Amino acid sequence: MIEILVSFLLFSGGVFTLLAGVGLVRMPDLYMRMQTTTKATTLGVGCLALAVAVGVGGAGAWVRAVAIIVFLYVTAPVAAHAIARAAYFVGTGRWKGTVIDQMQGRYDEKTHELRGAGPGGA
Amino acid sequence: MKLILTLPLVIPLATAALCLLAWRFRSVQRMLGIAGAFALLAAGAALLHAVLRDGVVATQAGGWPAPFGITLVADLFSAVMVLVTGLIAAPVAVYSSANVDKRRESFGYHPLFHVLLLGVCGSFLTGDVFNLYVWFEVMLIASFVLIALGGERGQIEGALKYVTLNLMASAVFLAAAGLLYRTAGTLNMADLAVRLRTQTEPGLAGALAMLFLVAFGTKAAIFPLFFWLPASYHTPPVAVSALFAGLLTKVGVYALIRVFTLIFVHDTPFTHNLILALSGLTMITGVLGAMVQNDFRRILSFHIISQIGYMIMGLALFTPVAVAASVFYIVHHIIVKTNLFLISGITERLGGSHALKRLGGFYDSRPVLGLLFLVPALSLAGIPPLSGFFAKLSLVRAGLQVGSYAIVAAALAVSLLTLFSMAKIWAEVFWKPAPEGREQAAAPPGAARGMAALWLPVVALALLTLYLGLFPEHFYRVCERAAGQLLEPAAYIEAVLGARR
Amino acid sequence: MRSIILSTTAKLLGPLLLACSVLVLLRGHDAPGGGFVGGLLAAAGLTLRAISEGVPAARRAVRIEPHLLLGAGLAAALSSGLPALFAGQPFLTGRWLRVTAPLAGEIKLSTVLLFDVGVYMVVLGTVLLMVFTFSEE
């Protein structure tokens, strides 16, 4: 039973991670690529870590699995945020299919401040 | 034994650590630096004394038996080298106090100096190939920083080449050490000696020998691997140049001698004849390089290369007389070359330049300095009865004994060109009248500061040169015994591996 | 980089990395890790701080000058080898003291641990020195 659960977790992790790879190659612009990788890997690695915890068992395995998941869930979005922000500054292009961009033109090129209010704002 | 083998490492490391802790206190660092250097000298003397008395000594760091831990071991060659390190460190430390400016002192000159000594002593004392790599790196990184410390353009540009080429050599060394471990299953040099001697098929060992030759050859600045040296040695403050000139390449030579007497002796007709050819080319290209230089320190730098050729000539001939001659030559060279660099610092201080054409007139204004220059300069050229003569004589005898006439001819011809170079410096710096307008530049502000600290080391080293020349027998005997231990390493192996065998 | 998200996360991750670093250091003798990785983790925590809040803030957080860390680390590592020397054993021979402490259970105090602490301090000091210096260019 546990073997099956572990295998299921493993395959889920593998598939999601693989999808992240596919998405990274396939998606047409940076932001969409980030969408796929961030999401898929968090669940991918999450499943894999859980698989270890369940499969190997014991406090050591569980602590490690949880640690990996927590750390990854905290750090991955931060990294994504940092990259996305930077991409805006260097003007990385958006896919032509992007329907709305309410962040356009809100960054101050000098101070790097991001205006909250103003044209197009909420 | 334990203490006496450890002190040459503990003293410089402790000095460096204390200097770091006293980061903000320059004068404290300076005093620590000088005290540490003299302590190292004392430790070196004690070590040599112990080795002369007891034969090869060894201790296992961490208390783990060889070949599992790291062995510190000193045969006569190692002990002599450690002592010479102290003999150079102490005068240069004193000299530094007047030659190295406050800015450099504030940015770690003293700890770096002692880390360099640590790397040098570690290299001389370790009995482990990988540990040798580590000490090489310790020495190198300290030298990297020392050569660039101050940030002047020449320093930085010289350092770029120095660093890159030495890193390449380190990479080769590291790869060779790793492959050697795979081949022999051990890193302990004595153990390696045993294992490789009993190995029936040389196979990979020959290739590894070449890797070591390239790695150590680069550090030793032999032909055609020496480029980093003339590109950089003349750029840092004189005290640093002097320390480098004395010690750094010699660690490479030491390593060459160590591995090509202890470990890679399975194919001497090939390896040692190759080294012989390289030694000749090193002598010649080095001395020719010196011929065309017009800067005090650059002439000296090229001569380092040339003389490295002599040192490995003894190794290549591979007879007791030859190896003894190599050891003698190394020690002679370290003392003399350091001193010449130190003297170049004094003439620079007084004349404001290292360029020969901007110097001159010191024969009249500083006759004693002239005499002090002649002692190491003539010694370098092998003029009797100075230390260099006996070094040269022994090599010539060794070469003629085994009928290596070509190398002897090269050695003699090169010594004539060395004399030419020294005469050139003498004529330009001392004989030639001071160039126009030097009078004003002659006494830059603060030139008088700490002149005693510049002179005393020079006098001390000159006396040492005279001593080795006028009374060479005692030291030559030591070299002979050292050569005996190198060529017949049973005692070394026994001391390291002990009763295990 | 001025970012609310980054700096807030850094406030969480910084101490976490420091705690992990100590853990890695102490467990290093028995599990993957040790003084070196420990030092790197601690340095990573402070580097994160330097990136998110600037070097001055990170410097304030360290309190000690990196140079002193280097000196102290080297001194610690070196001095871990000396007791053996005084006891007539070879340099760096390990000497052990077992202490049972509440919570942590049995702790092995040893010169080897002192050595690893020295490694930790040196690595932390040197990485901080590098990161700070490069950042302040």
Place this chain on the structure above:
Amino acid sequence: MTALMAVVVGALYAGAIYMMTRRSMVKLIIGLALLSHAANVLIFTAAGLKRGAAPLVPPGGALPAETTADPLPQALILTAIVISFSVLAFALALLHRTFKVSAAEDIDQIRSTEQ
């Protein structure tokens, strides 16, 4: 697998040397970084590759599992990693200064000490 790893070693060395022999300053750095990887992977591979068990003594036992990797090369590589990182960091600072003092990005222009 050893053969494949040997290819990696060769590629690392070749890449490192090619990059180090460029005249562009920054390429030199990349080359140096590759070089340190090269040596590490070489030692690791040459020492013999063993899948799985790390050289750890399991809790309760006194000996590691039967077939663990050789711990010594690992220790050597660890030391080498630290050293090469340190040296690389220094080289970075040096290149930075070189560019500042000589304002040349072409290493061929950097010859003031040899003229």
Place this chain on the structure above:
Amino acid sequence: MNLAAAVMSGFAVAFLAPVVHRAARAYSGWLLALFPAGLTLYLAGLAPAVWRGEALIAAHEWAPSMGLSLSFRLDGLSLLFSLMITGTGAVVLAYAGGYLAGHPRLGRFYTSLVFFMASMLGLVLADNLILLFIFWELTSISSYLLIGFDSEREKARQSALQALLVTGGGGLALLAGVVLMAQAGGSFEISGLAGAAALIQSHALYLPIASLILIGAFTKSAQVPFHFWLPAAMEAPAPVSAYLHAATMVKAGVYLLARLSPVLGGTDFWYVTVTTAGAATMLSGAVMAYHKSDLKQLLAYSTVSVLGILTFLAGLGTGYAAAAMAVLLVAHCLYKGALFLTAGTVDHETGTRDIERLGGLRRAMPLTAAAAALAAVSMAGLPPLFGFVSKEMLYEAGLRAPLHAAALTAVLVVTAMLLFAVAGAAGFRPFYGGSPSTPRHPHEGPPSLWLGPLLLAGGGLLLGLAPALMENAVRYAVLAAAPGQPVPLKLSLFHGLNTALLLSAASVLGGLVLYGARARLIRFGPARALGRWGPARGYEAALAGLNRFAAAQTRVLQSGHLRYYLLTVVGTAVALTGFALIRGGALPRQPVFGDVRWHEVSLVVVILASILTAVRTESRLTAVVALGVVGVGIAALFALFGAPDLAMTQVAVETLTVILLVLVLYHLPDFSKFTPRVGRQRDAIVAIAAGSLMTGLVLAAAAAPHSTGVAAYYLENSYPLAQGRNVVNVILTDFRALDTLGEITVAAVAGIGVFALLRLRPPGDKP
């Protein structure tokens, strides 16, 4: 006092000389002259013992391991030379005190001169070959310092260097020859080799040994074609020319020939080479002397000529020749010393040395003129001076030469004629006839300037009148130089009406004719051509050529281009290692793939692709990213192959590296392509060759038999003995803690280095 002390005291006095000079000032020359005078008396006191046939020996250990002993031996030959050295030394020192009075470097001049004297004395007294060589070199060095005494003049510096290089080069040949000879003969003691002559002469290396030693002797004694340094050495002050370059040092080569001819001589090679060199030198020297009008040049070439004669005599190897040599040595020392000193005085007083511009000086300086006249007469070989005795014996020796006696004698006669004319030009011409105006107004100098020349020239007269005084000295010199040969003659002015006397008369006549026709003959003499195309030009051309070659070589090797350096180092490594690898046959025929897992293959591909990206990209940041992927890929491999510690460290370090790279790259230039295509291809070939080599090495290592190494020990003892479960960490902190200690030192220094490099800038540098 023994011989060693006598020699060594000279060195002590040399370094005391400046002190003495400072104390005694005007009298320093006289005071210092007392020292060699005392030595002369001491040596003269030993003469009776020597003439009883005893060899006085003083042997001390110096460096026995290297064949060097401080052993001195006084026999007839040494005695003759050492008396010349000390006696002339006293005269010259006294003269120098006057000649260089008030010169700021006089103190150091004394040092060099006395140092030379001690060295020269050591040279002729040494019994040990290495010891002899040591003194030989010391005379070269002191000669160098003395020639360059007027160092403000570039000519003086160059001449000094020239002399140093020529004699120094010869010295090195001598060293090689001496060592070989000692190895062949089994002893470094000359006295010990005496019995080994047959052994050495039949040795396979006899020819090289003899040639090398002859080169040494010929350079020192200015034999053609090595003679050119001697005229150039006339840059030195007169006392130096008189002492070193006439009376003593240049005779060292002759001494060596005489000293070693019992060991090496007697062979055809020796006979032909030495006599030919001597004959060529005496003739060409005399011709060139005849053509000179500079007083010192003329004397210098005549010295060359006489050195040729001496060499010639040494080569003949007969008792007659040895005796003639001994007599000529003394005669030449006396008259040439005197002539150089008077030439110096003339120069000193008038400001010129050009004999065309000199004349009638005997009125202003009668004592000097007298000395010059006496010396010139001796040089011309006229009775009743010692020079006449010498010439008679010379002809006698020539007539009795074992081979080609007639031809050789003819050469001697021609030389004598030329020297007769030269003697006239040097000793009479400036002092007689009209008095052209000179730069300075001449008058007789202080006693120090005329007493010495007068003493030397008077010595020639005394010995000419009573040649028997020299009989013992000559006999025992001959015994040493030509042992076993008959010493048939008694020294006297008149031997009866024989061939030698007729030849003498003929040469006087010929000499008179040449003297008279000098003005006309020198205009189309061959000497001009010799001066233009002679070996001096060869020396200069060789030096210039060597310089050019050195410059070219250094330009090629030390090009300043880092990448060529790297390529050379890598190329050397590849060539040597590759050769050894193939030679050792360690390469496996087939690579061992073993079992491979797909994920591992993927990782390998990831790494390879990233390396390629890093190398090929034109964006430096892309390269850094690719580098990061390489690092992570390697870390993953570490983790897969049982090295979690490694993987962990690798990732942490990799991250840090990326951070540092990114921080620094901000300030650095972009990637650029500077190298043209061909260069890139060349570099790629070298790089790929190096990579292939490393691959090959790994494969070879993998194929090699796995020796049971030390690994098991760590695994077994990590927990039981070192109390750690992480074996890798235990190795790092315990088994091999010393490595780690060094490693953290590296790390610490790197940190300081980064800090210092970026923060410490030269003053005036903008931040």
Place this chain on the structure above:
Amino acid sequence: MNIAADGLAAKSAGIVLVMLAVAMLLAVVRLVKGPSLPDRVVALDLVITVSVGIMAAYALMVGDVAIMDVGIVVALVAFLGTVAFAGYLERGGRR
């Protein structure tokens, strides 16, 4: 509780490892293709994350959780590299 080294889970882990490695390869495709630097950094980010997954799957396969420790360190520090790149780009550093 523990899983057998040759059990179903271990076999699955073997297959999953290949999937993960392929994901990594795909990331490298993006690394090579770019086109912008942020794209490449995202690729690096994915490589790092996938490597954590590989370590987890491998830990399961060989039943050695020590390898997970590596994953923890990766998860903790590797994002710093990405942040550093971002900072570089924000400061206007050249590609």
Place this chain on the structure above:
Amino acid sequence: MNVVIALPAMLAFFLWELVLANLKMARDVLMPLGRLRPAVVAVPLDLKTDWQITLLSILITLTPGTLSLDVSTDRKVLFIHAMHVTDAEEFRRQIKSGFERRVRRLAP
């Protein structure tokens, strides 16, 4: 509301969203790209503390087709990239009633 209740509630909601998101993502990755409607939407924030804002942005990044890009310097607006936006206003409402509400409850 009490943190003791809020935290598990939020975690449960988050996990559910996470799984959902990933399934959607799987579809997005594999289906033709033309179906996607990516957009960057400015969402005004009612959250006060940095911790809340950060937590919200992390949760948003971790879940369905949304990615927090940045927070305005005055902390009043969160910019979110989303894969399927037909109506920006609708999207804002979803975010505010979904995660923001829960985060606000967690730490008022």
